[in-house]
Every structure is written in C-alpha cells, then in structure tokens.
Amino acid sequence: MDLDEAKPRQISSVIRALDVLSDPWSFLVLREAFFGVRRFDGLQRNLEIARNILSSRLTRLVAEGLLERQLYMARPPRFEYRLTDQGRDFFPPIVGLVTWGDRWRPRKSGPPLDLTHKDCGKTLAPRVVCGACKHPLSPFDVEFENGPGAGTETDFHAPTTRRRDSEQNWLRGRPCSVASTLKVIGDRWSLRILRECFVGVKRFKDFQSSLAIARNILSDRLDLLCKEKILVRRRYQDRPPRFEYVLTPAGYDLYASLVLFMAWGDKWRSPPEGVPLKLRHKLCGQEATPVLVCGNCGGPVRTDNVAYHMHYKFDGQKPAAKSKGAAKSKGAARSKAAAGARKRKPTAPALAKAAAHR
Numbered sequence: 315m316d317l318d319e320a321k322p323r324q325i326s327s328v329i330r331a332l333d334v335l336s337d338p339w340s341f342l343v344l345r346e347a348f349f350g351v352r353r354f355d356g357l358q359r360n361l362e363i364a365r366n367i368l369s370s371r372l373t374r375l376v377a378e379g380l381l382e383r384q385l386y387m388a389r390p391p392r393f394e395y396r397l398t399d400q401g402r403d404f405f406p407p408i409v410g411l412v413t414w415g416d417r418w419r420p421r422k423s424g425p426p427l428d429l430t431h432k433d434c435g436k437t438l439a440p441r442v443v444c445g446a447c448k449h450p451l452s453p454f455d456v457e458f459e460n461g462p463g464a465g466t467e468t469d470f471h472a473p474t475t476r477r478r479d480s481e482q483n484w485l486r487g488r489p490c491s492v493a494s495t496l497k498v499i500g501d502r503w504s505l506r507i508l509r510e511c512f513v514g515v516k517r518f519k520d521f522q523s524s525l526a527i528a529r530n531i532l533s534d535r536l537d538l539l540c541k542e543k544i545l546v547r548r549r550y551q552d553r554p555p556r557f558e559y560v561l562t563p564a565g566y567d568l569y570a571s572l573v574l575f576m577a578w579g580d581k582w583r584s585p586p587e588g589v590p591l592k593l594r595h596k597l598c599g600q601e602a603t604p605v606l607v608c609g610n611c612g613g614p615v616r617t618d619n620v621a622y623h624m625h626y627k628f629d630g631q632k633p634a635a636k637s638k639g640a641a642k643s644k645g646a647a648r649s650k651a652a653a654g655a656r657k658r659k660p661t662a663p664a665l666a667k668a669a670a671h672r
C-alpha cells in the first residue's frame with residue numbers, strides 16, 4: 315500500500331512554507347537571490363547547476379510567487395529574477411535558521427556571515443517575540459487552537475527522491491548555516507515529525523498514526539534526528555523495552571524558526587477561510603503573531619535593514635580558502651576577517667559579462 319498518498323493530512327502553515335524550500339535547488343536559488351544574484355548565468359555559476367534544472371526551479375519559484383521575471387535589456391531580450399514581497403518575507407525565518415545553525419552547528423572558522431542591524435548598527439542577535447506584547451515566544455508559553463482554515467488536505471506530494479540522493483546538493487555553493495540545517499529538517503518527513511514533536515507526540519506508533527508514514531521511513535528519520543541531536547531516544551518502559559523521542563535543547567531551539575515559517579505560511583499560503591492554527595500567548599492572553607526582532611534595539615528585521623559581511627571568499631566557483639586571519643585564534647580571526655570582508659555588491663562585474671538567460 316502506498317502510505318504516502320493514503321491519508322489526508324492536516325493543513326499546516328509551517329509545512330506549506332517549508333515545502334517551498336524542501337527541494338535543495340529551490341532553496342539554493344532563493345538564497346542566491348538574497349545575496350543579490352539575479353541572472354541565470356550567475357546562478358548557474360554559483361551553484362554549478364545544470365541549465366535544465368535551474369530553468370525548472372526558476373519557473374517553479376516564479377509560479378509560486380517568490381520571484382518575478384523582469385526584462386533588463388531589450389535587445390537582445392534578457393531577463394533577471396527578482397524577489398517579490400512574498401520572497402522577501404522569507405528573510406526572517408531564514409535568519410532564524412542562520413542563528414540556529416551558528417549556535418548549534420558552529421564551525422571552527424566561525425560563522426560564515428556576520429549580520430548587522432542597520433537601524434542600531436549592532437551585530438544582529440535576533441529573537442522571536444510575540445507581536446502583541448513583544449515578549450520572547452517560547453514553546454512553553456504558547457497554546458494552540460484551530461483557526462478558521464483548519465482542515466485536511468490530500469494533495470500531499472511525497473518526496474520523489476530519496477533523502478540521501480539529495481543530501482549533497484544542500485551543501486553546494488557558498489558555506490551556509492541554513493543549508494546544513496535544512497539538509498536535516500528540510501526533508502519533508504523530518505519536518506513533519508518535528509512538527510508533531512512540538513505538539514507533544516513522542517512515541518513511534520503515535521507518529522505512525524498521525525503521519526501515516528511507513529515504518530522504515532519513520533525509523534530512518536527518527537534515527538537521523540537523534541544522530542543530529544535534535545531528538546533524543548528515551549526508554550519509557552522496560553518490559554518489553556519501549557522508547558520515546560523527545561526534543562533536545564537544540565530541538566526546542568528550532569521552535570523560533572518554525573513559528574516564523576508558520577507566520578510566512580499564514581500570510582501567504584492560508585486557505586481562504588483563514589489561518590489553520592492560532593497561537594495564543596499565555597503571558598499576554600493575545601493571539602500571538604511571531605515577529606523576528608533585533609535583540610539589541612527591538613526593531614524589526616527585514617532584508618533592507620540588515621547588512622552582512624561574508625567570512626569567506628566566494629567568486630562563484632567553489633568557496634575559496636578562508637581568509638589568512640582565520641588560521642589564528644578564533645576571536646582574532648573573526649574580527650580580522652570582519653574588518654577585511656568585502657560587502658558583496660548585488661551584481662558582480664562578472665555577471666554583466668555573462669550572457670543571460672533568454
């Protein structure tokens with residue numbers, strides 16, 4: 315029996331949002347767009363992606379409403395791909411994942427990017443707050459209730475490629491905390507399992523019944539999430555031995571990113587009746603709209619008020635060796651690299667030379 319298609323599933327904004335990014339290539343193209351890479355050949359060079367695959371992903375991202383195709387030269391006609399409002403709105407959840415990746419998957423050479431909040435000029439240490447009372451949102455002080463758009467959907471597309479087939483694609487191009495995180499949670503099944511964890515599901519048979527997932531796939535994904543220290547396996551019964559799966563501190567810390575993806579899905583992918591799930595913030599009693607703000611000044615975090623410095627050289631081929639300073643002590647290396655890092659211009663000169671996509 316094909317369990318993947320067998321059962322209607324709950325409509326979920328976080329799943330709808332992350333499904334957009336669950337294909338490594340779509341995520342990588344979107345990431346390049348945030349770095350200001352807009353043209354076909356620039357994308358192709360940065361990602362070392364086959365033309366037909368890139369073409370299909372651009373078509374898909376345009377159809378999804380995340381990118382728009384714009385003529386930038388009339389003769390011969392040349393097009394570039396720009397982020398739409400919907401695409402730009404993915405910035406806060408992606409910054410959420412950057413923060414998570416830097417915290418829980420630190421690199422010896424330090425974070426690949428330093429972000430600065432332009433409004434206050436300080437290094438961006440973002441946090442997710444309740445839009446109503448501005449206090450930080452944690453999974454322990456939020457209640458769920460069904461919203462007007464609650465229901466089930468049957469147009470679930472099970473992954474067409476096996477997880478391991480696409481694993482390496484996540485790591486193409488520039489060094490990136492988000493890609494290494496999505497490599498783990500971006501898999502459609504892993505994400506669904508994680509979502510169940512946040513609503514209190516712990517046991518194998520409960521995951522199986524709520525997700526209608528095949529035993530071997532569930533087992534594989536639970537093992538992966540444990541190996542990645544997002545879940546931990548605990549024995550809850552001795553005879554016969556039985557185990558349950560609970561979130562680790564790193565797992566709980568994914569909450570902030572997931573609610574930001576949920577907010578994106580609520581805004582851009584809700585059913586016509588309204589949002590599928592409402593969050594109520596116990597601290598203030600209000601409906602909680604998760605918002606990403608600067609930890610220093612409390613101002614909002616958007617694409618246009620965050621600057622970045624790259625701690626790596628990226629010339630469109632494979633990432634070059636890290637800067638000379640990075641071999642020294644971590645602190646010294648980071649500040650030196652930060653001082654020397656050039657801010658990437660939206661359009662590299664090389665891009666202008668490249669013949670563009672027709």
Ligand SMILES: [Zn+2]
Pocket residue numbers: 444445446447448449595597598599600602
């Ligand atoms: Zn609140």
Ligand SMILES: [Zn+2]
Pocket residue numbers: 431433434435436608609610611612613
């Ligand atoms: Zn700030």
